[in-house]
Amino acid sequence: MVFKVIGDSHPGSHYLGYVKYHPDEKGDRRLFGQTYRQNSVVSKSFGILAGRPECYVYSETLGCVITGIPREDVAVHYSCRQALIAIHEDPGAIADNPVGEDLLAISEWISSNGAQGLIGITGSFLVGCFNERSDIDLVCYGPEGYEAASKLFKQTELIRPYDGDDLTRLYLRRVKYMEGSSFDALIKQERRKRQGLTAKVGAHINCEPIRSDRDKTFARISSKEIGEVSVLAKITDHTEGLTTPAVYGIKVKTILSSTIDEPDSFARRITHMRSYLGAYTGAFRSGDTCI
Structure with missing residues (x-):
């Protein structure tokens, strides 16, 4: 596995x-x-x-x-950064795959613009089980990687943004992860992310920002599960929500459901939302409402 x-x-x-x-x-x-x-x-x-x-x-x-x-x-540890460098230097069967051709054009831009080591590849191209329906799943590391990825996704000759009918395709891809989002709200959130379609074959491509190796934000955090609560909350601070794991400051507006006793008094103590899923990374900004 x-x-x-x-x-x-x-x-x-x-x-x-x-x-x-x-x-x-x-x-x-x-x-x-x-x-x-x-x-x-x-x-x-x-x-x-x-x-x-x-x-x-x-x-x-x-x-x-x-x-x-x-x-x-653990038999093998896959390095996303080293894998993308290796693909660029020796593409092998990737060069014969239509999506792989787009990936190689992107890896050439990354190499030519000094971004090797800041951006990596994950998913099927990382482990070698890609096919003609594969996405291109990139990851970038720390502030420097985020900046490099932002520049990459502005290269319209390589990546075109989701638009028109493709927005429905994007909505269907994401709605299963983003509970309670309307079409317009979800698309607004998704436009904030580094994602699009490859210029040649139209494969989905995205880049998930990962915290840098030196970031120890979660090193000393411990948690204890005491129940479940679903709330409608306002985002008060998104500065730590741009990378995975993401942390957003929130203020609870409405309690939707709860297994916790006296949820009204407890809800006032909920001040942050934490997510390890890339779907939530970079999705929200201060002032947004989320579930």
């Missing part, structure tokens, strides 16, 4: 993450001589790993049980 790492704070026993690719005869990806299925929903990992209880682990940082891979079971 191939895991996608979640966050940058891990217990000594495991790397936290969810199953991104797993063996399945009904899948459409080839990896290690087998047929694999792609997964993009974090919660599905619990079912995929039902026969491997050692992959369930309690995270003090998250305050809940999550999936992960025991450190001693």
Whole structure:
């Protein structure tokens, strides 16, 4: 199985993450001589790993049980940064893939503009199970990487922004992750992100900003799960929400549902929203309302 790492704070026993690719005869990806299925929903990992209880682990940082891979079971660690450099230097079969051709044009721009090491590749092109329907999933690191990615996504000869009928395609892609968003509100949020369509074949491309290696924001944070509450909240500060993991300052406006006793008094103490999902990174700005 191939895991996608979640966050940058891990217990000594495991790397936290969810199953991104797993063996399945009904899948459409080839990896290690087998047929694999792609997964993009974090919660599905619990079912995929039902026969491997050692992959369930309690995270003090998250305050809940999550999936992960025991450190001693890791066979290969994939480096997003090194992978993109390697693809640029020796593309191999990627050069014969239509989406891969667009990726190579983008990697050439990255190399020519001194951004190698600031931007990496993840997803199917990272692990080698790409096909003609693959997206291009980039990641950038720290403020310098964010700036480089911003310049890249302004190169319209390489990447065109979502517009017209393509906006419906983008909405359908994202709405399953962004609960309660109307079409107009979600598209407004999505336009803030580094994403678009490749110029030649129109493949989806996005870039998720990751905190820099020296960023220790979450190093000493611990959490405890006490229940669930769904609220309508106003974003009061988005400065720490531009990178993954994202943290937004919020002010609760309305309680929608709760399993917590006396939620009205408790809600006043909720001042921040934290997310390890890239879908929420960079989506909100101060003054926005979210669920």
